[in-house]
Amino acid sequence: MKAIDKKWWHNAVVYQIYPRSFMDANGDGVGDLAGIISKLDYFQQLGINLIWLSPVYKSPMDDNGYDISDYDDIADEFGTLEEMERLIQEAKRRDIHILMDLVVNHTSDEHPWFIEAKKGTDNPYRDFYIWRKPAPDGGPPNDFRSYFGGSGWAYDEASGEYYLHQFSVRQPDLNWDNPRVHEEVHAMMNRWLDRGIGGFRMDVIDLIGKEVDKQIMANGKNLHLLIRQMNRATFGPRDSITVGETWSATPEDALLYSDPAREELSMVFQFDHIKQTWDEVHGKWRSRPFELSRFKQSIDTWQTALADRGWNSLFWSNHDLPRAVSKFGNDGEYREVSAKMLATALHCLKGTPYIYQGEEIGMTNVRFSTLEEYRDIESLNLYRERVASGVTHDEMMTGIYANGRDNARTPMQWDASPNAGFTTGTPWLGVNPNYETINVAQALSEPDSILWHYQKLVALRKQYPILVYGDYQMLFADHPEVFAWVRRYEGELLLVINNFFGNHLTLPIPEQMQSWHGDCLISNYAPRDQLAVSLELQPYESFALLIRNGEA
Structure with a gap:
């Protein structure tokens, strides 16, 4: 076994916060930075030492913050830049680092760069984005489909050209073939690092090297060059932690990203084990039965492939995925023991464990009674598109119940008071009705709860190097x-x-x-x-x- 270059974050456990749903301090129904600050002692008690914060930048919230209009400011619903700086400092006082969510494959259509880009083909910011002339029939340049449904090209009437958007039409893709984009993004990243954050979680980072005209979106030929340039210009010399979201990654790709000698990222999120329960044709909208043999083989492959040079991220759930105990455990009779089993399994593998908010108390998937109660743009867009193509309402709702992103986004369940103690107002998304029995206050009062099981696992990781390096x-x-x-x-x-x-x-x-x-x-x-x-x-x-x- 190759001797590993030990890092400060190797024995860390990361807790992911989805700010909109975590804790609302001002009663407007939306979680905020003040709410997070009010719960820092909870994290200290849990023992975690890294918080991954889903985006809190200025945004019109077309995709709940993953559409950024100003990287250097904070969305009004979350608070102020001063509160963000206070969060960084208050967390650091408790030996907790903040991991900022970095979205640089695309921006919001309200970002000043895009507003300038739309002013004309000769505007200095035009090439910050990806534009193409119409096809001979006047339609989109090619048949690329957005991951959120519909064409991946949007028409700009003023210039008569189309711009690329791999996600929402309001999330135009940045042009990473333009060196000025590199300069602007690197400078922004350094400003955040100067504020004292611990690093970045990098949203769909495998898409920035895209070769548009070949419709190669993931793993384009310049991808790793771009990441190495970013590393050397920003986080690399600072000994930060970075994790890339890479839906396309193979174990071989992950070694390219996470081998320290290559100076790219600390680790990546790969989703091979998650997709084991997805239908091969319909994806996550139609589940296939859980087969432990396939699941084990997937995890074994990644554990083995990254054993000596790379580093694994370990997770069952996040803001885009269903609740772990509902997906891989039993959210009925055996909710508590199966949630503990999943926790033990995850934290005893080799890599960095991630806890998604509410996972530590065994929060479950939700089944809202009507489509109108859902808020996720992906679920709503795909529902409309697929029902129009012949999929039945019941089939689509079954898919949303199983894998829709709102399962993970219902408000954090703090106690048995109205709205689970999340807000004194009307929550932006409905609370799971089981909050009266599944909540933090209840878990804290029970010595054998799921929460205390997680706390013990976090403590064991700091105590026993075999859990980290074995x-x-x-x-x-x-x-x-x-x-x-x-x-x-x-x-x-x-x-x-x-x-x-x-x-x-x-x-x-x-x-x-x-x-x-x-x-x-x-x-x-x-x-x-x-x-x-x-x-x-x-x-x-x-x-x-x-x-x-x-x-x-």
Whole structure:
């Protein structure tokens, strides 16, 4: 195993905040920076030391902040730049760094650069964006489709040209073939780093090297060159943490991004394990049954591929994905034990764990009764497009219930008071009705809650280097219900066993493992300190056994 260059963030656990839904301090129904500041002691109690903050920049909120109109200011609904600087400093006082969400594949159509670009083909900012003349029939330059539905080209009547938008029509793509875009973006990033943030989460960063006329949007030929330039001009010399959102990444790609010798990113988010439950034709809008064998193989592939040179990000959920316990666990009878199992499994793999807000209390997916109660632009646009093409209302709603982005965006459930303690006003998105029993106050009052299980996992990561640096080897690879592995580091061994289903089962133990015994670091049932000829596993049972002095 290659000796690793240890970084300050290697033993960190990241907590993602979706600001609009986290905590509303002024009663307008939208979460804000003041609300986040008011909960910093909660994060300190949980033990996390990095907060990934989804975008809070100035924005018309066509895509809830992922459409930025001013990178150097804060959206009014979230607060002020002064409050943002206070958040950075108050967090740092608690040994917590802020990870800003950076969206530089595109801007809002209200950004001053785009407003200037639309003034004419000879405007100095015209080439900050991607323009093409119409096709011979007057239509779009090609048939590229937006990820949010419809054509990826929007017509500008004033100039008679089309501009590219891979997402909303109000999110024009930046032209990364223009060196002036690099200069402006790098300068902006350095201004944020100068304010003391810990680094960046980089939205759809694999799209900035796009080769438009070839319709190569991800992994274009200049992608890694652009990222290396960004690294050297901004975060690289500052020892920051960076994580790139890369839906297209293969394990080979991830090594290009995260090998420290290449000076690109700290790690990437890849979604291979997430897409295991998506239909191969219809994507996330039609689910296929969860198959542990496929899921294990995906995680094993990534753990193995990035073992010596790269670094993995570890996550079950985020602001774009369904709730972890609803997707991979059991949000009914076994909600608590399955949520703990998922937590143990995630935090005992090699890489940096990410907790999405509410995951630590086992928040679940929501089923609103009408389409009108949903707010997500992707869900609403795709609903209209697909129903118009023949998909039934019920089919589309089933897809939204399973994988729609609003599942993760319902307000954080703080207590059993009206609107879950999130706001004294009317929340921008409805609260999950189960907030009266699933909330932070309730979890804090129960010594054996999911929340305290997470706190223990965060603490263990800081205490035991094997959780951070130990190598990984899967066990029981062919077992259809158990995901298990060992990790080894400096003469110690960590055995992790997870029953991913709600069945009682008997797990035969290989002879060479039957004598293993040690300290049970964590369990969601009674602690286990030794193995035997077989293990009788409870529904969703999970534990981690530390074996010292090379006994195994």
